[in-house]
Amino acid sequence: QKEVEQNSGPLSVPEGAIASLNCTYSDRGSQSFFWYRQYSGKSPELIMFIYSNGDKEDGRFTAQLNKASQYVSLLIRDSQPSDSATYLCAVNGRGNEKLTFGTGTRLTIIP
Amino acid sequence: NAGVTQTPKFQVLKTGQSMTLQCAQDMNHNSMYWYRQDPGMGLRLIYYSASEGTTDKGEVPNGYNVSRLNKREFSLRLESAAPSQTSVYFCASSEIHIQYFGAGTRLSVL
Numbered sequence: 001q002k003e004v005e006q007n008s009g010p011l012s013v014p015e016g017a018i019a020s021l022n023c024t025y026s027d028r029g030s031q032s033f034f035w036y037r038q039y040s041g042k043s044p045e046l047i048m049f050i051y052s053n054g055d056k057e058d059g060r061f062t063a064q065l066n067k068a069s070q071y072v073s074l075l076i077r078d079s080q081p082s083d084s085a086t087y088l089c090a091v092n093g094r095g096n097e098k099l100t101f102g103t104g105t106r107l108t109i110i111p
Numbered sequence: 112n113a114g115v116t117q118t119p120k121f122q123v124l125k126t127g128q129s130m131t132l133q134c135a136q137d138m139n140h141n142s143m144y145w146y147r148q149d150p151g152m153g154l155r156l157i158y159y160s161a162s163e164g165t166t167d168k169g170e171v172p173n174g175y176n177v178s179r180l181n182k183r184e185f186s187l188r189l190e191s192a193a194p195s196q197t198s199v200y201f202c203a204s205s206e207i208h209i210q211y212f213g214a215g216t217r218l219s220v221l
Contacts, residue, residue: 008151032208043201043212044154088153090210096161097142097205098169103153 003027004091006102015111019076023089023102026070032092033065033072034099037085044088048074079109113137117202117213124192124220132187132216134202142205143185144169145177147198148215154201160185192220 005024013019021035032051036044050056050063050072062075072091076083086106090099115136124130136143145157156169160179174196176188185204189196197220203210 034209043215045212046209049209092208097208097210098144098156098159099208099210100156101154103151 003100004089004102006087006089006105008103009106010108011105012108012110013079015079015081015109017079019079019083019107019109021074021076021087021089021105021107023072023074024070025072025089025091025100027091027093027100028067028070030070030091030093033063034090034092035061035063035072035074036088036090036101038088038104039085076107081109081111083107084109115202115204115211115213117200117216119216120214121217122219124189124218126193126220128192129188129190130192131189132200132202132218133184134186134213135184136202136204136211137183138204138206138211139182140204140206140211141182143179144203144205144210145175145185145187146201146203147171147196148201149198157187157200194220196220 035048038044048063050065056063060077064073086104088104089102118133141162144159146154158177160166163182178186200216202213
């Protein structure tokens with residue numbers, strides 16, 4: 001079992017709709033959870049992080065964490081064509097700053 | 112405001128050649144990382160350095176060496192390049208678990 005799992009997609013969402021991206025992780029001791037966006041040919045950039053159970057909102061983005069289910073998700077409201085990218089889920093373990101990344105979900109927003 | 116700077120951006124090597132990928136950060140971060148990214152494999156950690164003078168192996172260290180020259184610089188060396196090392200290499204630095212990435216080096220080994 002991979003440590004961090006994501007559906008590779010592609011996930012196609014109409015413009016203006018809600019895009020929902022999901023991630024599961026295997027280490028129950030994981031402390032911090034991150035979503036990175038990566039445009040084709042570019043480097044990953046951080047868009048959200050969450051440490052506590054529940055929801056965290058930042059503009060059109062909402063991160064959701066459920067530690068009991070070992071599940072973290074990212075919702076993108078009012079999806080725009082500029083949101084088309086690969087979204088990487090990353091998880092931090094105990095006692096260090098290393099991250100374990102999922103393989104990413106490719107999201108396409110259809111105008 | 113440069114952030115994390117990687118050089119070179121592109122490189123083509125022949126099998127058996129050596130090279131060093133350079134990385135420098137100007138954010139005064141203690142931790143630095145080298146990743147490789149292959150299609151369908153996500154980002155895999157090669158080596159990391161928690162502070163100046165320390166380095167540790169990551170998930171895929173074989174065939175690579177690193178040097179943490181000072182707090183700013185963390186280099187990755189391929190002593191004898193192999194076609195399996197064809198990849199995109201990213202350097203990152205972090206503060207309080209948040210990692211910032213360089214633009215990447217696209218390496219082809221023929």
